[in-house]
Amino acid sequence: MTTMGIQARLACSVGTFVLDVDLDLPGSGLTALFGHSGCGKTTLLRCMAGLQAAEGTVCVNGDEWQGERGSRPVHQRPLAYVFQETSLFPHLSVKSNLMYGYKRIPQSERQVSFDQVVEWLGLSQLLGRMPEKLSGGERQRVAIARALLTSPRLLLMDEPLSALDQKSKQEIMPYLEALRDNLAIPILYVSHSTAEVARLADHIVMMDMGRVVAEGPLQQIMGRTDQPFGLEEDAGVILDATISERDDQWHLCRADFAGGHLWVRADEGLAIGQRIRLQVLARDISLARSEQTDQSIQNLLPATVNEVASDVSPGTSMVRLLAGQTPFLSRLTSRAVHTLDIEAGQQVWMQVKSVAIVD
Numbered sequence: 001m002t003t004m005g006i007q008a009r010l011a012c013s014v015g016t017f018v019l020d021v022d023l024d025l026p027g028s029g030l031t032a033l034f035g036h037s038g039c040g041k042t043t044l045l046r047c048m049a050g051l052q053a054a055e056g057t058v059c060v061n062g063d064e065w066q067g068e069r070g071s072r073p074v075h076q077r078p079l080a081y082v083f084q085e086t087s088l089f090p091h092l093s094v095k096s097n098l099m100y101g102y103k104r105i106p107q108s109e110r111q112v113s114f115d116q117v118v119e120w121l122g123l124s125q126l127l128g129r130m131p132e133k134l135s136g137g138e139r140q141r142v143a144i145a146r147a148l149l150t151s152p153r154l155l156l157m158d159e160p161l162s163a164l165d166q167k168s169k170q171e172i173m174p175y176l177e178a179l180r181d182n183l184a185i186p187i188l189y190v191s192h193s194t195a196e197v198a199r200l201a202d203h204i205v206m207m208d209m210g211r212v213v214a215e216g217p218l219q220q221i222m223g224r225t226d227q228p229f230g231l232e233e234d235a236g237v238i239l240d241a242t243i244s245e246r247d248d249q250w251h252l253c254r255a256d257f258a259g260g261h262l263w264v265r266a267d268e269g270l271a272i273g274q275r276i277r278l279q280v281l282a283r284d285i286s287l288a289r290s291e292q293t294d295q296s297i298q299n300l301l302p303a304t305v306n307e308v309a310s311d312v313s314p315g316t317s318m319v320r321l322l323a324g325q326t327p328f329l330s331r332l333t334s335r336a337v338h339t340l341d342i343e344a345g346q347q348v349w350m351q352v353k354s355v356a357i358v359d
Helices: 041-049 094-102 114-120 136-148 166-182 194-200 218-222 334-340
Strands: 006-014 017-025 030-034 055-060 063-067 079-082 154-158 187-191 203-208 211-217 236-247 252-257 260-265 275-281 285-288 299-310 316-323 326-333 347-352
Touching: 006 041, 017 041, 017 203, 017 211, 030 041, 030 194, 041 079, 041 154, 041 187, 079 136, 094 114, 094 136, 114 136, 114 166, 136 154, 136 166, 166 194, 187 194, 194 218, 194 275, 203 218, 211 218, 218 236, 218 326, 236 260, 236 326, 252 275, 260 275, 260 299, 285 316, 285 326, 299 326, 316 334, 316 347, 326 334
Parallel strands: 030 187, 030 203, 079 154, 154 187
Antiparallel strands: 006 017, 006 055, 055 063, 203 211, 236 252, 236 275, 252 260, 285 347, 299 316, 299 347, 316 326
16 A cells, blocks of 8 residues: 555444444545544544554555554554643653653654744743643643654544633644644544634544544535534535735725635734635525625625535525535525525525634
């Protein structure tokens, strides 16, 4: 097996279900393993790490970890595993915790430097502290840094934010984004939070009862009308956009994406040329057969109806639209779809009531 990327073809029996997956994942960026609790996300991670026995193959960027020639033990797999609990050495300072693994890696095999990791995770002011003096978010950042300093070829993260309060989660998010953008190794990230996935993931694997029910680039999967979990209020799309203009009079920024542009609230940190990630929920898009300029909604986009499908709730429909090649979803009452005669191939105007910056 020499294909670049991650290949995992694994099967094992676990409690009430059988894990049975066949995945070909990107060899870089952040892939989210997403699904309800107990669906097999952590089991898959443990099998890939060699912590749980499974039949099949695992190959990471051309390096076979498990296959016909046998299965490498955990300590021979070049990976790092970040658990929900940080498990820092309580008797060692932050710097000593970080150096514990780093100094055991031969200099010629180091993929990242100590200073790089400290910068990415904002730890320079914490190096002299003891773990008991750190907040929950700070401890998790140290745990992630310690894992990275072992120079892994794959980073596995099992719900690393689940033990944190909301404030700590918001504080650590920018650091996780920095890792996603700077690391040259793939990250597999387990989560059941749509907010985390929307903000962090490049690729997504949706799981249920040990099986993969959907998998692909985040924008493509989130833009489907047949959401495997019927995401209800969270159904919507994720867009990569670039700030192209600031309107300081009205405190707005123009965000350009492939297929059009949207005006968003101008946060102080946004600069011309900055890349951001936007979330547009299906409930925040209404449709019109013609352009309606005499109304309060300012984000109006021409689009083509791509698909009309029944929604998860009785009496509602999900409409998939394309602005250029960029997909959007609109949740409408089935009565509105009938009244407006909405059907595939029709040209309409999307009226976008709300846009959230998630990155």
